[in-house]
Amino acid sequence: MSRPAALTLPPWLAHALRAQRGPVPWNAVLRGALSAGPLLLVAVLAGRTSLGVVAAVAAMLAGINDRPGSRRAFVRRLGVPALAGAAGMFLGTYVGGHAGAVVLTLLLTLVGLVAGSVSAVGPVASGAGTQLLVASAIGAGMPLPAPGWQRALAFLVGAGWLLGLRLVLPTPGALAGDFRFDGERNAVAAVYDAVADLLDAAGTPRATNRRAALTAALDHAQDALAGPRLRRYASSAAERRLHAQYAAALPLAEAATALAWAGDGVSGRASEGPRRLAAAVRDSRHTGPLPAPSRSAPGLRALDDALLHAAEAFDRAPGTDLHTRRRTTRALLRTVCGAGGREYGLRVALCFGVSVGVAQALHQGRWYGQHEHWYWLPATAVFLVKPDLGPLASRVLCRAAGTVLGALVFAGFAAVLPRPEGLIALVAVSGALIPVATRHFAAQTAVVTVLVLSLVMVAGEPQASAGRIGETLLACAIVLIVGHLPILGQRAGGVRTRLAAAGSAAQAYLAHVLRESDVHIVRESETHAVRESEGPALRATSATTTSGASTSFTSAVATSADTGSDSRAARWTLRREAYRALAEARTAITLAAAELPALARHSEGAEEIAATLERLVDTTTACAVHLDDTGRLSPRHTERLTELLDELARERDREGLRIPGLPVAG
Numbered sequence: 001m002s003r004p005a006a007l008t009l010p011p012w013l014a015h016a017l018r019a020q021r022g023p024v025p026w027n028a029v030l031r032g033a034l035s036a037g038p039l040l041l042v043a044v045l046a047g048r049t050s051l052g053v054v055a056a057v058a059a060m061l062a063g064i065n066d067r068p069g070s071r072r073a074f075v076r077r078l079g080v081p082a083l084a085g086a087a088g089m090f091l092g093t094y095v096g097g098h099a100g101a102v103v104l105t106l107l108l109t110l111v112g113l114v115a116g117s118v119s120a121v122g123p124v125a126s127g128a129g130t131q132l133l134v135a136s137a138i139g140a141g142m143p144l145p146a147p148g149w150q151r152a153l154a155f156l157v158g159a160g161w162l163l164g165l166r167l168v169l170p171t172p173g174a175l176a177g178d179f180r181f182d183g184e185r186n187a188v189a190a191v192y193d194a195v196a197d198l199l200d201a202a203g204t205p206r207a208t209n210r211r212a213a214l215t216a217a218l219d220h221a222q223d224a225l226a227g228p229r230l231r232r233y234a235s236s237a238a239e240r241r242l243h244a245q246y247a248a249a250l251p252l253a254e255a256a257t258a259l260a261w262a263g264d265g266v267s268g269r270a271s272e273g274p275r276r277l278a279a280a281v282r283d284s285r286h287t288g289p290l291p292a293p294s295r296s297a298p299g300l301r302a303l304d305d306a307l308l309h310a311a312e313a314f315d316r317a318p319g320t321d322l323h324t325r326r327r328t329t330r331a332l333l334r335t336v337c338g339a340g341g342r343e344y345g346l347r348v349a350l351c352f353g354v355s356v357g358v359a360q361a362l363h364q365g366r367w368y369g370q371h372e373h374w375y376w377l378p379a380t381a382v383f384l385v386k387p388d389l390g391p392l393a394s395r396v397l398c399r400a401a402g403t404v405l406g407a408l409v410f411a412g413f414a415a416v417l418p419r420p421e422g423l424i425a426l427v428a429v430s431g432a433l434i435p436v437a438t439r440h441f442a443a444q445t446a447v448v449t450v451l452v453l454s455l456v457m458v459a460g461e462p463q464a465s466a467g468r469i470g471e472t473l474l475a476c477a478i479v480l481i482v483g484h485l486p487i488l489g490q491r492a493g494g495v496r497t498r499l500a501a502a503g504s505a506a507q508a509y510l511a512h513v514l515r516e517s518d519v520h521i522v523r524e525s526e527t528h529a530v531r532e533s534e535g536p537a538l539r540a541t542s543a544t545t546t547s548g549a550s551t552s553f554t555s556a557v558a559t560s561a562d563t564g565s566d567s568r569a570a571r572w573t574l575r576r577e578a579y580r581a582l583a584e585a586r587t588a589i590t591l592a593a594a595e596l597p598a599l600a601r602h603s604e605g606a607e608e609i610a611a612t613l614e615r616l617v618d619t620t621t622a623c624a625v626h627l628d629d630t631g632r633l634s635p636r637h638t639e640r641l642t643e644l645l646d647e648l649a650r651e652r653d654r655e656g657l658r659i660p661g662l663p664v665a666g
Helices: 011-017 026-033 036-045 049-064 071-098 101-119 123-141 148-168 179-201 207-225 237-262 269-283 298-316 329-337 339-364 376-385 392-414 421-437 441-458 465-483 493-514 553-559 564-593 597-603 606-630 635-652
Strands: 519-524 527-532
Touching: 011 392, 026 049, 026 148, 026 421, 036 049, 036 148, 036 421, 036 441, 049 071, 049 123, 049 148, 049 421, 049 441, 071 101, 071 123, 071 148, 071 179, 071 207, 101 123, 101 329, 101 339, 123 148, 123 339, 123 376, 179 207, 179 237, 179 269, 207 237, 207 564, 237 269, 237 298, 237 564, 237 606, 269 298, 298 606, 329 339, 339 376, 339 465, 339 493, 376 392, 376 465, 392 421, 392 441, 392 465, 421 441, 441 465, 493 564, 493 606, 564 597, 564 606, 606 635
Parallel strands: none
Antiparallel strands: 519 527
16 A cells, blocks of 8 residues: 655745754843833833933844844844935935925835845845835834934944844853954854764765855854954963964864765775864863874865864964955845846835835824834735845745734734733743744734734734734735736846856856966856866966955966965965855755745756855865865866856856856867
8 A cells, every 4th residue: 555645835835934953042042031021111210201212222123133143243134224214214204204205215215225125235235224224114104203313313222232242142052262253253163063073074065065064163153253353463471362263263174075076985084083073162271182083084184184173273363354345336236236136226216115105195184093003014014025035925924924923912902901001021931032023924923913013012002913914914915915016127137247257257266276286267258168178377367346345366376366365375275165055055946946936947957057156166176175186177077167167157158047156168
């Protein structure tokens, strides 16, 4: 008797039901409890309730961005969106008080276009765009007695309060060494653990996923250490030591990747060294003796050399180079104005503008009755339409379910809690729950709904749970309809942009590595050829991409002109850029594939291109390790490179997904 077929959910529904897992972030829970609720309490006691509501909203939005990481990275992740939110609050208050319905709608639509285009730059820019739009909607649609500059200042105070808590409060259980750098310490230690996991997985089907986990750990550590600073270089010995420990992990990661590429298993002794290094980073102590792996292969010899270098670096290396390069203003502008930025901006502008227009029509028609606040509809549309925050259908389902649940829960509490002290306590509890609720968008929506409804009732608005449910469902309908309208230009622009950036970064990395061998890459028009040549020089022309996110081929080759340690440092920088660009492309592809079929079909084939690029970068890393050991490439390496470049040539102009700028073989 045959078994019944397993139920397979469509990607858009499976994504809506998926939740993140992990331990409860008790330190973030504590910060959440001490943020919005106490701010509101102080404002109520001081007789400035309206400003307290604005400050609590800012603390709530900052709490949504309160994710694990270093204090330095937290300054950028929270500070930049807070400044954008304060600007949006000031602009919305001024425009809402002086412009008519039509002018107001047009101006906020323009703000949506700018905010959406800027959001294509990255997560911090996306957070800034989100808070700019939400705050402008609240400023225009939540009439309060305070003038615009006071509301903007209160917004900064609310976000700054949570930022101050993050900087001052130590992390429980992470008191080894200087507690100011506990986030950096955990991030660097996670890199060494990821290297050990990859070594254990070498020669098994798990190696690909472990290599991706190593990339994520390196990205996180790089971000944690590269946050904003007043001085150009690390000023304390503890921070300089962490920089050295991070830099020492790069050759270990390179060797582990080469061993995984070779496909042969390694002994358990090989992973013992990285695990001891991880423990030394976490406990801020010396490494002690490290077990030496066998030196029977180029990858193992590179691993042994990297362990010796790490032991030395842990003791006395100054270490300031994080192997990163700042994106130029021109590259940022190309991203904003490129295909991905244009598509993002148009989508956000249309959804935000339509929601503002509908909210204005309902407001002018007195649909809200005794309620003067109309911000809920456009603010809801902002959280729904942002493509980097998740697939559209998934967010619509979660937002609708979360709002209904949150509104019903609040209605029950509002009927029994004393005012305002009971509502203030409810705000504090909701703030504490936000760090846990961010694991699923429906749970986050429910908690935020309770918090916001409590705030507006403290500000004097009558209970409005039923109205908020109706506005949320209306916003869901608007975003679903507008989100599937045809727009100017190609669809899946974000996926194309990320893939083009990954292709350019892989190309630059490959060019640098092959410069040290007899293999040359020559670009003629749209074709690359891999051929044997006599000299070690690499000839290449500029290979630009539609995104401009990566350095041109020419500049990468110029960088590679250095020799010795400088050449290896340049190689590690290019390798980090290639793997980071691939991880960003993978994220964009995964989100696009979880859309409804009408949208997901535009990114078909992108998964195969990304997988081929990953294999190309892995092969390039293996080539680099082999060249360091022998000075030339083996036939296996050159044949594999040629195969991958030929495969990219076939995939590059795949029907429905044309990606310019990918390295291909002629």
